Amino acid sequence: xxxxxxxxxxxxxxxxxxxxxxxxxxxxxxxxxxxxxxxxxxxxxxxxxxxxxxxxxxxxxxxxxxxxxxxxxxxxxxxxxxxxxxxxxxxxxxxxxxxxxxxxxxxxxxxxxxxxx
Amino acid sequence: xxxxxxxxxxxxxxxxxxxxxxxxxxxxxxxxxxxxxxxxxxxxxxxxxxxxxxxxxxxxxxxxxxxxxxxxxxxxxxxxxxxxxxxxxxxxxxxxxxxxxxxxxxxxxxxxx
Numbered sequence: 001x002x003x004x005x006x007x008x009x010x011x012x013x014x015x016x017x018x019x020x021x022x023x024x025x026x027x028x029x030x031x032x033x034x035x036x037x038x039x040x041x042x043x044x045x046x047x048x049x050x051x052x053x054x055x056x057x058x059x060x061x062x063x064x065x066x067x068x069x070x071x072x073x074x075x076x077x078x079x080x081x082x083x084x085x086x087x088x089x090x091x092x093x094x095x096x097x098x099x100x101x102x103x104x105x106x107x108x109x110x111x112x113x114x115x116x117x
Numbered sequence: 118x119x120x121x122x123x124x125x126x127x128x129x130x131x132x133x134x135x136x137x138x139x140x141x142x143x144x145x146x147x148x149x150x151x152x153x154x155x156x157x158x159x160x161x162x163x164x165x166x167x168x169x170x171x172x173x174x175x176x177x178x179x180x181x182x183x184x185x186x187x188x189x190x191x192x193x194x195x196x197x198x199x200x201x202x203x204x205x206x207x208x209x210x211x212x213x214x215x216x217x218x219x220x221x222x223x224x225x226x227x228x229x230x
Contacts (some may be wrong), residue, residue, distance in 0.1 A: 004160075034217075043205060045161075045221035091160055104176065105151075105219060107160035 002027045006108035013082045014116050021066075021077045021111050023092030031097035034068065034075045035105070040088040048090070051075065053097075066080050087115045119144035123222040124210050125188030131230055136181075136195040138225050143189065148210040150191040151219060152183055155205040167191060203229045
């Protein structure tokens with residue numbers, strides 16, 4: 001079974017600085033998708049960024065980028081120029097590409113990010 | 118544009134009482150629908166998913182059940198709530214079951230007393 005591990009329960013960053021959130025996963029599949037979701041205090045889950053495992057290029061969305069290391073099964077999220085609105089819980093998630101794994105997002109336990117003004 | 122609604126937003130129910138949470142999606146047809154539960158201090162756990170009317174798959178055996186009576190309506194139910202059913206319940210939809218973003222609703226906070 002696939003698992004997703006976020007080893008940092010809490011992180012803190014100064015406004016305008018850069019922070020990296022860690023995520024590792026375990027799978028025997030070769031094709032899959034990885035996601036970072038943000039959950040602000042409103043509790044609404046918002047997709048931050050997604051990565052297809054077959055793509056070597058790391059995904060980027062404005063101030064958010066990932067470092068995807070397939071061999072190491074690592075998928076970290078880097079937030080540049082942190083803003084107060086980035087304060088939230090961040091969840092790493094895995095989705096298999098084939099069969100019963102499709103659509104079944106497997107989430108890590110989350111990292112609570114605080115942004116200091 | 119597509120929107121997803123959940124109600125109620127909060128609910129306090131005694132142990133042993135029934136439960137019905139509703140999720141509806143607007144602006145799309147034949148979505149894939151999902152129910153997740155988020156317990157305190159933990160990530161999301163997929164409970165049920167549905168690829169069409171009347172088609173429900175369960176991921177976790179438990180006290181809960183789901184139904185999809187209409188294309189864009191997904192209901193989470195229980196005949197008798199347990200204390201362990203407390204949590205934050207999120208409904209989500211996606212275009213397909215593979216690779217596409219899942220769009221989440223605002224959630225329902227359930228407290229079983």
